[in-house]
Amino acid sequence: MTVQELNGYAPLVVVAALTLIAVWAVVWIVRYAMADPMMRASIRQAVRVRRTWKRLAPMAGLSVTDKTPTALAAFSTAEGKTPKPRVLIPALKVQPDRFGIVARANCLPKVSLEEFQKAAPYLADAWRCERVSVLPDGPGQVIIRGVRVDPLTTRTEHVPTGAVPKKAAVWDLGVDEYAQPVAVDLSQVPGVTVAGLPGYGKTSLINRLICDWAPSPAVQFVGFDGKVSKAHEGDYADLVKRMFAFVGDDLEEANGELNRLVELRRARSSSIRSVLGVKSMWEVGPSEKWPLVVAVMDEVHTYFRDYKGNDPKTKKLAALAAENARLVEDLVKKGRSVGILVILATQKSTGDAIPTFIRDVCPIGLSFAQKTAEAAVAALGEDIRNWDDANPINLQNPAYVGVASMSHQSRPGFTRIRTPYVADADAARIAEDTAHLTRNPMDLLIAHTGLSLSKADDVSVLFGDEPNAA
Template sequence: MNTAVPGLGAATIPPPLLYAGGALALVLLAWLLVICGRYLSADKGTRASIRQAWRIRRTWPRLARNLGLVTTDRTPTFLQSLTASGNGTGGKPEPRILTPGLSTKVDRYGVVVTVKTVAKVGLAEFQKHADHLADAWACTRVSINPDRPGTLRIRAVRDEPLLIPYTCTPEGKPPADLSVWDLGLDEYALATVLRMDNVPGVCVAGLPGYGKTSLISKLIAALAPSDAVQFAVADGKVSEAHEGDYADVTDRLFAFVGDDLEAANKLFTRLVNLRRARSSAIRRVLGTPNMWAKGPSKAWPLVVLVIDEAHTYFRDYKGSDPTTKKYAALTADNARLIEDLVKKGRSVGMVVIVATQKPTGDAIPTFIRDVCPVSLSFAQKTTESAVAALGEDIRNWPDANPVTMQDPGYVGVATMARQGHEGFTRVRIPYVDPADTARVAADTAPLTADPGLLLDLLTCPHLLKGDDLDTTA
């Protein structure tokens, strides 16, 4: 039975077409409802990003032509060739203008644009027009990097992520991968991590109150739920464990010393002896010369030594009186011991985090500072301090120089070298409430163990080849 359509006289539409049209209308309606639902349920920033993404897609063909991000294809397709020969004119078909296709993904800070490149329009051409894209899309900045083969990833940031503080609540769960440490969000609001496998030393610098200790506390809170990590702290700001910034995590530390140089020297000597013992036993126990080939375990944990206000332990004392000579000998020996750990601790699973305000040679000996593969710096007052923390190359990246981050809005923002890439990036470190850090430390206190005693268990005569290390421990 056919259905007559008013106004069309005898014209009729078969029922199957009516059903298909109705189904299509329902699908479109459902799609619109989903889009509207996502928009209405999003926060204010994400809704602005949704509108921004729509404008980017709508205006892209015209913008691409204006910026020259298109290519002219003068080779006719097979269909065009057939059409031209069929006309009998023998004329060439009009050349085609090829525009890179794109898709978008939004978040509260902006839009991620994935672009499919075309001939002669690739990474270099897009990077050349990064500032023009930022202006056209009303963005603070635009980052352009290669993605999959034949595609580019454009990060368009509308708001300044570095100036938006945010908090992080530790879940109290062991991290899935101990070789990767989460830091925070970079200046494009992208998650930033530190690759820590085979890294023996980290240097953290910056003015007081700008985030050094907060960063370290965040790392402890994140790693504490794992029984494959053990911590020791030397805090040069205090004398006793119940004082200062690490008072809330002492239950999760297998060792702590304050500003007592003799106590610090004993701890550093203890850890160097552990390093030597591990180096001697690693092939026999783990069957490999590098712990990272298997990863940390409960029996052979990653040992993290934090040295806060490091200049306390390395100061070059001058004087001829007995007390000064004693202090000078202790600080010189401290430097020797930490140099041993930083230069030789990588393969046996030991990492030293050295934190100080101004990492010049008088605060951290250069033979320690310069062999730390990873460096981060919060705000600095002088270029000399920035260079000491990050190296001479920071002079070539003025936008990332920590000297420009002395404004209070940059508290909690650090500059670091981009691992695996040239240049530097700035990272907003999330704030972790000390109460949450204390909670995690208290909950995970039973996981605390002396790595020296664990090694003794592993090297006992009864340990047979092939025994489960975690069970043995």
């Protein structure tokens, strides 16, 4: 091809390049115009981060000098002169979101994960972020999360979709202090404790779990609310339609329901191999015929209270409370393999509220704001004393209503989580739409085993020698 022919194509190349630039500009402008104010601020922030990166990186210690010349530099350098060393800077790809930016960078020799983490405070200042975190993102890669707006003080609301969960027993909790989604897998988990001062988000947290799991016929709920007397009262009134049983603060009624749950646990333990063909329900997962049973016990200290006195009424209450503790211990220690999960919520999960022989076998604990170090340690363990930022005694500010601390399964230390608010109207809608899925798990078991509890021989089959239920 001659030079004249190349010159003939030049205008076409220029027009094509200008067209691509124009299309890119239109897309960017439309995206910016359609974004909400928070997203627009993040887009501007992302542009600034990209523009200043090559200047900022060397100042933050995120560059390396390469003294070995390239072939081109060696060829083009005059004889007798040393080629100028190159300064290598990690490539950075930046994406905005509502809370800030997410950047991915490649590592270089002497510029690895550790150097990026040391530079995080400098990056936070330069990028005008509340905080910056750096985590590995595969071999030779890091992911940098910068939040411009503190997710922990930004109120959020969750609107349940009514869709069946894609994965069983995954509890979506909210977002962490870097606005990253936080979920916890409750499969193989026998018990969860939730503590915190009144009005700081315990009930809304549990409401979300019920609303998100209610569309699945493979989950059934039973409710215990120690601060109300009747089902139509209190925070769970809108969700009772999706519960196969519900009791209030009456210790005798609670004792009766707990006994029925233990009977269910024993029946499942005795029949699991014949019905499911496995020793643990989690080998096959919950199903409509063998659902995960979630026992929600709010203000659980009501059922375990240590009554003092010698009059007959007090003695009866004390005996019921002791029996309730024994029954819950049975469910927590033996119910995991047969698909029973107990969620215990109280203001202060000290030993007088949740007996330690129950609390200490619950592997997952969350705590909203607490007033005392004793309560924080009871909820999260002794190690919380070493994590001052995440200590729930620092969450008493009204801005932190809905914020909880927990030790997450996949993260070191403790994580602070902003849990969203679930409106009563949305909870009522989900309960109404899914009420037809409510089944008593014992009835399902009897239907699928062909047994009748009214017959003595069938009872002996169901409640004969129990296998070990881990």
